[in-house]
Amino acid sequence: MTAPATVAPTTKMVNLTIEGRQVSVPEGTSILEAAKYAGILVPHYCYHPGLPVAGVCRMCLVEVEKAPKLAPSCATSVAEGQVVHVHSDKALEARKGVLELLLINHPLDCPICDQSGECELQDYTYMEGRPDSRLRDPKRFNPVEDFGGDVMYVANRCILCTRCVRFMDTMAEDPVLNVSERGDRAVIGKFDGHDLTHPWAGNVIDLCPVGALLSKDSLNKVRAWEVDRTASVCPNCTQGCNMIIETRDNTVVRLRPRSNEAVNQFFMCDYGRLNYRWMNRQDRLDTPLVRRGNDLVLAEWEVALAAAAQLLTGAKARVIASPMLSNEALGLLARLYRKTGGSGSYRVAKGDRAPLPGVKNLARREELGANVRGLELFGFKRSESPAWNLGSEDILVLADEELAGIDAGAVGQPRAIIVIGTTLPSWARGAAVVLPIGNFTEEEGTFTNVDGRVQRFMQAKAAPGYARPSFAVIGDLLALLGEKTGYMLASDAFAAVAASEAAFSGLSYETLGLRGVAVAGGAAR
Amino acid sequence: MGYPHKSHPRETPVLSRHFGDPEARTLAGWRQRGGYRALEQALGMAPADIVNVVKESGLRGRGGAGFPTGLKWSFMKPGDGKPHYLCCNADESEPGTFKDREIMRWTPHALIEGCALGAHAIGAETAYIYIRGEFTEPLRVMEAAVREAYRDGLLGKNAMSSGKRVDVHVHKGAGAYICGEETALMNSLEGRRGNPRIKPPFPAVSGLFGQPTTINNVETLAAVPHILTNGAQWYKEMSLSSPKSTGSKLFSVCGNIRKPGNYEVTMGFPFKEFLYDLCGGPLPGRKFKAIIPGGSSVPIQTVEEAEATLMDYEGFVAGGTMLGSGGVIVFDDSQCMVKQIARLARFYAHESCAQCTQCREGTAWTTRILERIENGEGVMDDLDTLMEIGENMTGKTICVLSDSCATPVFSGLQKWRHEFEAHIKQKRCPMRSAVAA
Numbered sequence: 021m022t023a024p025a026t027v028a029p030t031t032k033m034v035n036l037t038i039e040g041r042q043v044s045v046p047e048g049t050s051i052l053e054a055a056k057y058a059g060i061l062v063p064h065y066c067y068h069p070g071l072p073v074a075g076v077c078r079m080c081l082v083e084v085e086k087a088p089k090l091a092p093s094c095a096t097s098v099a100e101g102q103v104v105h106v107h108s109d110k111a112l113e114a115r116k117g118v119l120e121l122l123l124i125n126h127p128l129d130c131p132i133c134d135q136s137g138e139c140e141l142q143d144y145t146y147m148e149g150r151p152d153s154r155l156r157d158p159k160r161f162n163p164v165e166d167f168g169g170d171v172m173y174v175a176n177r178c179i180l181c182t183r184c185v186r187f188m189d190t191m192a193e194d195p196v197l198n199v200s201e202r203g204d205r206a207v208i209g210k211f212d213g214h215d216l217t218h219p220w221a222g223n224v225i226d227l228c229p230v231g232a233l234l235s236k237d238s239l240n241k242v243r244a245w246e247v248d249r250t251a252s253v254c255p256n257c258t259q260g261c262n263m264i265i266e267t268r269d270n271t272v273v274r275l276r277p278r279s280n281e282a283v284n285q286f287f288m289c290d291y292g293r294l295n296y297r298w299m300n301r302q303d304r305l306d307t308p309l310v311r312r313g314n315d316l317v318l319a320e321w322e323v324a325l326a327a328a329a330q331l332l333t334g335a336k337a338r339v340i341a342s343p344m345l346s347n348e349a350l351g352l353l354a355r356l357y358r359k360t361g362g363s364g365s366y367r368v369a370k371g372d373r374a375p376l377p378g379v380k381n382l383a384r385r386e387e388l389g390a391n392v393r394g395l396e397l398f399g400f401k402r403s404e405s406p407a408w409n410l411g412s413e414d415i416l417v418l419a420d421e422e423l424a425g426i427d428a429g430a431v432g433q434p435r436a437i438i439v440i441g442t443t444l445p446s447w448a449r450g451a452a453v454v455l456p457i458g459n460f461t462e463e464e465g466t467f468t469n470v471d472g473r474v475q476r477f478m479q480a481k482a483a484p485g486y487a488r489p490s491f492a493v494i495g496d497l498l499a500l501l502g503e504k505t506g507y508m509l510a511s512d513a514f515a516a517v518a519a520s521e522a523a524f525s526g527l528s529y530e531t532l533g534l535r536g537v538a539v540a541g542g543a544a545r
Numbered sequence: 546m547g548y549p550h551k552s553h554p555r556e557t558p559v560l561s562r563h564f565g566d567p568e569a570r571t572l573a574g575w576r577q578r579g580g581y582r583a584l585e586q587a588l589g590m591a592p593a594d595i596v597n598v599v600k601e602s603g604l605r606g607r608g609g610a611g612f613p614t615g616l617k618w619s620f621m622k623p624g625d626g627k628p629h630y631l632c633c634n635a636d637e638s639e640p641g642t643f644k645d646r647e648i649m650r651w652t653p654h655a656l657i658e659g660c661a662l663g664a665h666a667i668g669a670e671t672a673y674i675y676i677r678g679e680f681t682e683p684l685r686v687m688e689a690a691v692r693e694a695y696r697d698g699l700l701g702k703n704a705m706s707s708g709k710r711v712d713v714h715v716h717k718g719a720g721a722y723i724c725g726e727e728t729a730l731m732n733s734l735e736g737r738r739g740n741p742r743i744k745p746p747f748p749a750v751s752g753l754f755g756q757p758t759t760i761n762n763v764e765t766l767a768a769v770p771h772i773l774t775n776g777a778q779w780y781k782e783m784s785l786s787s788p789k790s791t792g793s794k795l796f797s798v799c800g801n802i803r804k805p806g807n808y809e810v811t812m813g814f815p816f817k818e819f820l821y822d823l824c825g826g827p828l829p830g831r832k833f834k835a836i837i838p839g840g841s842s843v844p845i846q847t848v849e850e851a852e853a854t855l856m857d858y859e860g861f862v863a864g865g866t867m868l869g870s871g872g873v874i875v876f877d878d879s880q881c882m883v884k885q886i887a888r889l890a891r892f893y894a895h896e897s898c899a900q901c902t903q904c905r906e907g908t909a910w911t912t913r914i915l916e917r918i919e920n921g922e923g924v925m926d927d928l929d930t931l932m933e934i935g936e937n938m939t940g941k942t943i944c945v946l947s948d949s950c951a952t953p954v955f956s957g958l959q960k961w962r963h964e965f966e967a968h969i970k971q972k973r974c975p976m977r978s979a980v981a982a
Contacts, residue, residue: 075743076900078941089940095743117937121906154930157913180899199738199899202721204909206899 067094135231137244168215191378250480255390260469305456306485329500343389346465351517458483475536583770588707601777603791608762620749636725639840641872645763649683653690659766678720722896786813790857801877839869842949881976887915893950904947
């Protein structure tokens with residue numbers, strides 16, 4: 021095997037053998053990481069690539085030839101010519117011993133534990149542990165504790181790996197956790213008068229390899245094996261943390277971070293993590309509607325699209341787009357307003373900036389929308405006030421924008437309103453045409469984050485009723501206005517946008533992968 | 546001196562010469578007894594020359610590991626532009642060991658002189674004496690002595706008018722056994738939880754406050770002035786045996802023996818004569834059963850093994866154990882080995898810092914099994930389980946506390962297995978009833 025492409029050519033490489041495989045890794049790499057690179061998992065608990073090395077769980081012990089003792093592979097650097105055995109009898113025996121000791125005071129309450137099914141204690145015990153227990157003595161007992169924030173501590177399941185303590189110390193720089201007591205009385209303690217209320221504290225739940233730190237929000241909600249997992253991007257601010265959407269029965273039940281060294285490493289903030297209920301809204305538009313006198317009535321897609329196209333023919337499209345829309349949708353909406361000589365604008369909600377000090381350039385950003393940078397790149401103008409200078413002959417196109425907090429009378433008097441959205445706000449009941457689309461969990465697409473990084477998200481669940489993907493609806497509308505479009509796939513829509521928009525030139529879903537690519541000159545000013 | 550007893554003629558009192566003499570505690574009294582001449586001499590010497598004398602003397606660490614002191618000092622690279630530190634490990638927490646306590650109680654200036662000398666030798670301007678929290682009297686004595694030394698200009702910006710800065714600070718621990726482990730001691734000094742650190746990096750590279758640091762035991766540092774004054778050859782020639790074990794050594798003796806106390810003998814002294822002659826042998830009507838020669842962490846010897854042993858680093862290894870810290874714990878035939886070993890295990894379970902899994906869980910589980918056997922509720926399978934837990938706990942953790950807990954268990958199961966089996970078969974402690982009857 022050769023070095024990863026990201027290694028600078030000046031880095032000194034070290035050659036070693038792990039489980040009979042030749043590996044070449046940069047000097048200073050740990051044996052555990054080198055093994056990972058060679059495709060060999062060394063079981064471990066306290067080690068986490070995003071945290072300082074502790075070397076305390078002693079699970080990752082491996083045999084290094086010519087070394088007198090087993091080596092903790094997380095805390096041992098590779099050396100030239102080293103021969104490492106991960107699965108030798110000696111190493112397996114040691115890890116089996118650790119597992120036995122980790123389990124003697126563990127309540128073995130997997131049937132009622134939220135972590136069950138995604139628990140590293142379970143996994144490694146099945147892989148390398150003893151099938152029986154030799155404990156004849158009573159187990160230690162400690163009560164469950166509320167750690168504040170979204171976090172609950174079940175001390176009986178804790179293996180004292182200290183990942184949570186290290187996260188709060190070095191990443192959050194809010195050292196509220198500690199190891200209290202000594203010996204087997206030791207538990208994770210919380211300093212008096214402090215709670216896990218740091219905006220990023222929820223990450224300790226994901227970092228916990230066992231069921232000791234649990235989310236109160238998802239407590240007893242689903243079992244790990246019942247959920248479907250989808251790679252996505254958090255839409256709750258402009259940071260664009262990579263995440264996994266977990267769904268059960270077409271319902272989003274939990275959001276968790278997905279690693280991306282360039283954006284969020286292994287973390288996501290509590291605001292993003294817990295702000296998912298809107299993705300399951302029940303008051304959704306699920307059929308196209310057209311105006312018949314005083315009523316909006318159900319219509320076939322062809323009828324509704326034709327009605328919208330007819331309104332737009334010869335009129336200026338004034339598009340107000342949501343920052344939650346994908347690049348694909350926004351790129352096509354930009355074509356729509358440019359083609360009709362209209363304009364595009366947007367508004368975005370603001371919150372407080374909340375950085376994670378341990379990671380450079382990672383924060384919950386002030387602007388609470390996924391694709392603000394995309395809107396800017398496509399020429400949409402920010403307009404916080406509702407004075408959009410609507411002419412009486414203009415068509416207002418509301419693209420998934422609810423204009424929350426804005427009075428209907430303040431919007432001005434366009435000739436007609438076309439709603440392309442997921443919901444119908446009460447003041448838009450006067451719309452001429454309503455075209456239902458999916459929200460970002462219901463379609464595929466890309467967002468551009470604050471640094472101009474274009475990142476893909478996948479479809480996690482089905483859209484309600486007859487709602488269709490945003491890019492397909494806008495594409496069909498453009499086709500009726502004489503453009504050569506009509507997209508069945510998000511990748512086709514993205515290719516079309518990439519072909520016409522300079523900032524996206526040369527990009528495709530293949531080049532983006534699942535980690536995204538920063539576009540040239542894409543960073544926010 | 547066999548403090549608190551009268552010195553035995555076969556002792557070689559070097560460090561213990563002034564034990565019990567209140568005048569030696571004061572600076573004036575100490576100077577009358579030859580104190581601080583070695584420091585004065587050393588401050589005029591190049592550090593490398595001091596290191597060479599100590600290397601030549603063959604002095605080895607008296608805290609337990611027996612690492613050659615001169616070699617340790619030579620790891621400190623002079624002129625690396627970093628502040629160097631000397632730590633004196635006065636945490637003496639190994640059960641059965643109380644020699645450093647007496648050095649500090651009676652001859653505090655011997656330690657201060659050793660610290661100042663050692664600091665100069667390793668290029669450090671600051672030495673910390675880390676005293677265990679329970680040592681309230683030695684702490685008081687040491688603090689008074691340090692004040693005196695500063696007042697007389699022996700320490701400070703211009704130590705003994707040499708133009709060199711030597712500061713000595715006394716720091717009180719909070720009473721954790723593990724803080725006697727050198728990296729845990731450094732964490733504790735820095736104000737952190739006293740958890741041992743992963744090595745490498747070793748203290749000589751990155752120690753106290755991340756700077757090059759040397760840690761020496763009280764007895765080691767207190768011996769250095771004598772070596773400098775009398776010469777390396779004098780120290781080497783004191784030994785009765787192996788050229789690898791030189792000088793004199795303090796042994797703390799406790800347990801079922803007539804004259805417990807501190808005894809200073811030269812390396813290579815016959816253990817049998819030490820136990821029966823110097824320490825007066827067993828209590829009336831009793832026989833020795835088991836001896837722990839070097840503090841609770843070393844393998845337990847049977848009395849036959851002990852009687853055939855020479856008291857030096859190599860001699861104790863040949864006798865199946867280790868010199869360790871020189872804390873001799875004696876058990877006679879009235880003692881139940883299961884109970885004694887369970888008591889030792891409980892100590893380690895209490896003191897485990899809880900970092901490493903094997904230690905945190907293993908020490909406690911071992912204790913629970915041993916106490917259950919002692920209470921007559923053991924089963925034969927427990928003996929195999931104890932052996933396997935012990936193997937799990939050996940050589941796999943950051944520090945050796947875990948190994949130290951397993952060691953007496955191994956000794957017990959190898960040498961007194963019949964006592965364990967008797968507990969299990971009779972469902973009670975046979976010794977307990979024997980004493981009652």
